[in-house]
Amino acid sequence: MPKPTIRASGRYDLILEQLLDAAETLFARQGVAGTSLQELAEAVGLTRTGVYHYVKGKDELLEHLVRGFTLETAERLTELTEEAERPAAERLREAVSSMAKRIAEHPRRFRLLLTSEDSFPELIAKQHRAARRATLDAMVSLIDQAKSEGGVRPIDTRLTAFSLLGVTNWMAFWYRPEQVGDLTPQQVADAMASIALDGVFSERASGADSMHAALALLEEDVSRLRQFVDAAD
Incomplete structure (x- = not known):
């Protein structure tokens, strides 16, 4: 070419x-x-x-579509896992927001990839599968890093990773500009990230020692349990 x-x-x-x-x-x-x-x-x-x-030919067009979403998403999330100078919770939020924004900008294109992957030529399918694995691995790494910093609740890492990916992927099937009023794709992506991560992030400040953070959460739960017991008495 x-x-x-x-x-x-x-x-x-x-x-x-x-x-x-x-x-x-x-x-x-x-x-x-x-x-x-x-x-x-x-x-x-x-x-x-x-x-x-x-x-x-058509295969190269399909490869462009795959690279524009799956491969570039995997590359960006992998980069975020390596930016250790920044809090992991901040990088996790950016990861979810960046995925959501990419889909909001081209929902039909991403929907095509999700529904057509079984018919990809083998070389493109191999790249696509590898990138999806890399995206999952990066999300798992970001969650584990945030957990070790004390910024995340004691949640199952892989289940959380699949849930966050599912929330963003589902945007391809419901997002339409007319559905969100005057909100830009970035504003929608940021809002989606906040909603998705509300059940993930701890109210404790991130960056605290993980054992101290876990102990603080336990003490909070015990205190709440005492209140329930006292009220029952």
């Missing part, structure tokens, strides 16, 4: 994005196998030959 010149890169990016938009629409409606390169070309006003200036 010829590389775009600097002067032509703006048009190249524009046409490629139009091809991706057309692909997400046609793939969702007809399936990847049922969509021809000619249909994709006509959808953006190109000839079939003209499409080859941007992609080699």
Whole structure:
């Protein structure tokens, strides 16, 4: 595939994005196998030959779609696990918010990936599966780091990771701009992160020693239990 010149890169990016938009629409409606390169070309006003200036074929378009979501999400979350100078709870919130924002910006595109992954060509499917595993591993790592800092309740790490991923993934099926009024995708993502993490974060300040934090929670529970017992007497 010829590389775009600097002067032509703006048009190249524009046409490629139009091809991706057309692909997400046609793939969702007809399936990847049922969509021809000619249909994709006509959808953006190109000839079939003209499409080859941007992609080699349908598989490369699909790979762009996968990279734009699954691979880049895994890369960003992995980076967050390594930013040890920042509180883990802060990084966990950013991870959930960034995933939600990406989906809110392109819900139909992400929905396509979720519902079509069984029909991916093997190479793309392998990349997709590896990225999804990396995303889960990164989420587990962030939760464990937050737990060790005392900023998270004594919850099951993997169950929490699956729950947070499920909350963000489900946005692909309900999010529409008209559903959220004047809120921007970032504002929706931040609100979703707060709702999803309310049951995860401890009210104790993060960064405290984990044993002291756990002891404080136990003392709080014992105190509440005493109140119930006293009231019953």
